[in-house]
Amino acid sequence: MWSSSATDSEQPSPNLIPSLPDDVALNCLARVPRSQHLSLSLVSKPFRSLLSSSVFFNVRSLLQCREHVLYLALRPHGPDGHLLWFSLHRNTLSSSRPNLLVPITPMPTSYAGSAYAVIGYNIYVIGGSIDNIPSPHVWILDCRFNTWQPGPSMSVGREFAAAAVVDGKIYVMGGCVADTWARSTNWAEVLDPAKGKWDPVPSPVDFRWKWMHACAVVDGKVHAMADRGGVVYDTRNEVWESVGIELDLGWKGRASVVNDVLYCYDYLGNIKGFYMKKGFWKDVRGLKKDLPKFLCGATMCDVGGKLHVLWEEKIGKEIHIWCAGIEVTKNEEDELWGKIAWSDKVLTVNKGSSMVYCTGVPL
Structure with a gap:
């Protein structure tokens, strides 16, 4: 029984x-x-x-x-600015009822500029700062029960680092000034959750001045974008190199990898995809009539093999957050065509709030 x-x-x-x-x-x-x-x-x-x-x-x-569930972290307007977390409640059995972001238990301590990673049911919130002091601490959200627990601390404090998961391990790089032996040696670290301990990852000296603003993984390689030139780390062969010019010039801001294609939006507000292995960009066609131009205030993630985009609509003193699930297909000419699977206003917040991070978690 x-x-x-x-x-x-x-x-x-x-x-x-x-x-x-x-x-x-x-x-x-x-x-x-x-x-x-x-x-x-x-x-x-x-x-x-x-x-x-x-x-x-x-x-x-x-x-x-x-089922893959979308999670969103949002920083509300106000002096407190305590990070709020939501999960998307999808109403798959009735098209007449909207999909909504539902609040979950907030993180015990709120940091600014954290990095994020997902392994299994867990979202790792890595580093960040309090009162402009970078933290080495890690918090783990168990998405099954929406509960928080502390994770293994890093060797150094980090703010605005890059984090990515390869083969069940979390790689983090940057977010610290390499002005001491500890920060230089541990500019990049890796966490094996089974061991519960961060280990240093050897990195080239000339990469350690870079400050990261975005990160993605394709074929076991971590692509981390910096303000001036990104870096690529091949975790399996332990090789570092610079990001190619095409990717470096085209990837500006938040992005997501879905089926080995990296998606982001360009300076005209259109969604485009980058073929990592072939080294070129393609516009995602078929979406201009259904989506606004994402000039700012938008983010995206992979949720169960579909590209999901969240964006802000300012209405008076409120911000309406919209979400769309997009199915993207490729043809023989490598053209990308998008089709809106669903789209809804999923949350209303006060003006001045901002989306920080979103991801998909299998539950």
Whole structure:
């Protein structure tokens, strides 16, 4: 009989579904779409307990029923500026009900200029600063239960560093002035979550002055963009090199990699994609009638193999945050064509608020 936390002194839990063995009931419930989990939790206490258990998420993973959920970090307007976190509630069963960003538990401490990385169910918030003092601390958001816990601290404090995940390890670089032996030696570090410890990554001296503003991974290589020239780190061969001219000139601002193509928006506000292995840019066609020009205040991420774009619409004293899920296809001429799968106003906040980070997490 299934139980989330059975002890010898507790009474046996009732069956999840009367007349069904619990393993069969669990197999059925794990297939229910996430959009219906709130309603499911209201059915009974055993259901509610199941939905908040690691067993439930493990079974969903084994059945390949996981759905990718969009998470957004937003800095509100005001003197406090404490970072707020949201997850996207998709209503996949009814087109008449909107998709909405729902607030989750905020991080215990709010930093400015943090780097971010995702491994499995977890979002890592890496470094940042408080009162302009860079921090080495790491916080981990367990997206299954929307709970926070401290992670292994880095060797040095960092602000506006680049972070990326390759082969289950987090690589972080930059965000510190290499003016001491410790900062120079640890300008780049790597975290293996299984070991729970950061280790230095040897890096060329002439790269250590760079300050990063964006990062992406393609084919095991970390591409980190700096104000003047980006760097590429081949994690498997432990080789550093400079970013190519085409990518360096075209990648300005936030970007996301979906199916080995890096997407961002150009100075005209149009979405474009860069073929990393072929070394050229292509405009994403078919979107001009459905999307505004993203001159500023937009961000994007990969959510389950679809490009998702979030942007701001200023209405009076409010900012409306919109989100669109985009399916991008390639033809034989390497042209990129985008089709809007869905688009909704997902959140309303006070004017002066700004989006900081978004990502997709499989749950």
